[in-house]
Amino acid sequence: MSINVNSTTQAWVQNETVKTLLIRMNYVFPLVVVKIDGEVIPKSQYATIEIPDGSTVEVIHLISGG
Amino acid sequence: MMSKSDIDKVREKLANSSVGIAGIGGLGSNAAMALARAGIGRLVIVDFDNVEESNLNRQAYTVDQVGMRKTEALMQNINKANPAVDVTAFFMELEPGQMDYPFSSVDIVVEALDKADTKALFIEEISMKYPDKPIIAASGVAGVGGTERIRLKRSGNLYLVHDDDAPSCDESVVLAPRVGLFAHWQASLVIEILLECENVN
Numbered sequence: 451m452s453i454n455v456n457s458t459t460q461a462w463v464q465n466e467t468v469k470t471l472l473i474r475m476n477y478v479f480p481l482v483v484v485k486i487d488g489e490v491i492p493k494s495q496y497a498t499i500e501i502p503d504g505s506t507v508e509v510i511h512l513i514s515g516g
Numbered sequence: 517m518m519s520k521s522d523i524d525k526v527r528e529k530l531a532n533s534s535v536g537i538a539g540i541g542g543l544g545s546n547a548a549m550a551l552a553r554a555g556i557g558r559l560v561i562v563d564f565d566n567v568e569e570s571n572l573n574r575q576a577y578t579v580d581q582v583g584m585r586k587t588e589a590l591m592q593n594i595n596k597a598n599p600a601v602d603v604t605a606f607f608m609e610l611e612p613g614q615m616d617y618p619f620s621s622v623d624i625v626v627e628a629l630d631k632a633d634t635k636a637l638f639i640e641e642i643s644m645k646y647p648d649k650p651i652i653a654a655s656g657v658a659g660v661g662g663t664e665r666i667r668l669k670r671s672g673n674l675y676l677v678h679d680d681d682a683p684s685c686d687e688s689v690v691l692a693p694r695v696g697l698f699a700h701w702q703a704s705l706v707i708e709i710l711l712e713c714e715n716v717n
Contacts, residue, residue: 481632483639488672490643493636508671510639513678515658515685515695516543516630 454506462503468496475509483510526711527555531600533710534558536622538610538638540586541565542690543654544628545576545593546699547706552594554707558602559594562618563587564609574692612637616645624706627653628699632684643674650675652705654698656682658690663697668705675709677701 451462455475466474468484468491484491485508491499501507518526535556537544540563548559563586567577581589587605594601606618610629615638619625625642629635635653642651656666656679665679677698682688 481636483636483643483674485671490640492640492644510669510671510674510676511655511678511680512632512635512639512653513656513658513680513682513684514630514632514635515656515682515690516539516541516628516635516654 451503453501453504456507456509462501466501468499468501471501471507472496472509477509477511481512483512484508485510529710529713530555530707531557533624534560534622535624535626535706536560536562536619537626537628538562538615538619539628539630540575540590541571541628541630542574542657542692542695543699543702544626545586545590546574546692546696547626547628547703548590548594549576549597550700550703551706552598552601554703555598556601556706558604558622560604560606560618560622561587561590562606562608562610564607574690574695610634610638612641615641619646619649622649624650624652624709626702626706627651628702630685639674643672647673649673650709652677652702652709654678654702656680657695657698658685659683659688659694660691663694666697666701668701675705677705 452459453462540561565586567581567584567589577589587607591603650673652675654677659682669676
């Protein structure tokens with residue numbers, strides 16, 4: 451019962467959404483791109499998509515400047 | 517070692533390739549110039565800003581171009597460096613939901629936007645609408661020094677040149693040498709990906 455978040459093992463929490471995972475991990479969420487098992491999750495679905503047990507989550511942090 | 521025919525193949529492959537660049541500030545203008553010199557056949561550039569004096573410490577524009585549209589100014593500069601490049605310019609702001617359309621015909625997309633939230637929305641939208649198109653993004657260009665922290669992360673078709681410990685551009689300066697490292701790394705990845713498909717590198 452675990453998930454992989456940015457190459458670290460984390461507990462899997464039942465019914466946890468992308469939004470609540472980001473809060474648990476202390477990520478500020480307008481500034482990230484999230485992938486679950488390689489698939490990009492649009493921000494409009496952060497509050498509804500649940501993290502499946504055993505999944506690999508990538509949270510890619512972006513910093514302003516270009 | 518590359519043979520003469522390999523070198524010709526590289527030239528031909530690059531001349532037949534197209535790259536889209538979203539944002540032509542510090543990252544995009546420098547990446548575009550590098551790709552133009554390297555001989556990419558077609559560049560699509562997108563921006564809605566004019567050249568300002570404050571841009572000249574890092575962007576590929578000149579004093580006499582202050583006040584011009586960046587798209588026009590960059591077209592001029594590319595044309596001077598390599599007139600063989602076919603440049604398509606979109607003077608427009610990329611709005612969520614329609615960020616993809618300038619990039620429908622390009623082989624690779626370079627994310628060279630400024631604000632972190634726009635970068636994130638752009639990467640999301642392009643990844644979802646063009647899942648097979650490589651996206652080369654950058655994050656953490658501001659600040660002074662720390663160049664040894666700059667790394668490349670790959671996740672599927674997304675490549676990110678990043679320094680996760682860098683300040684944001686609201687907290688520190690963005691100057692030509694450091695943003696140029698990111699821009700040239702992005703341009704170098706473009707070439708690498710294009711040539712990987714050809715197997716000539």
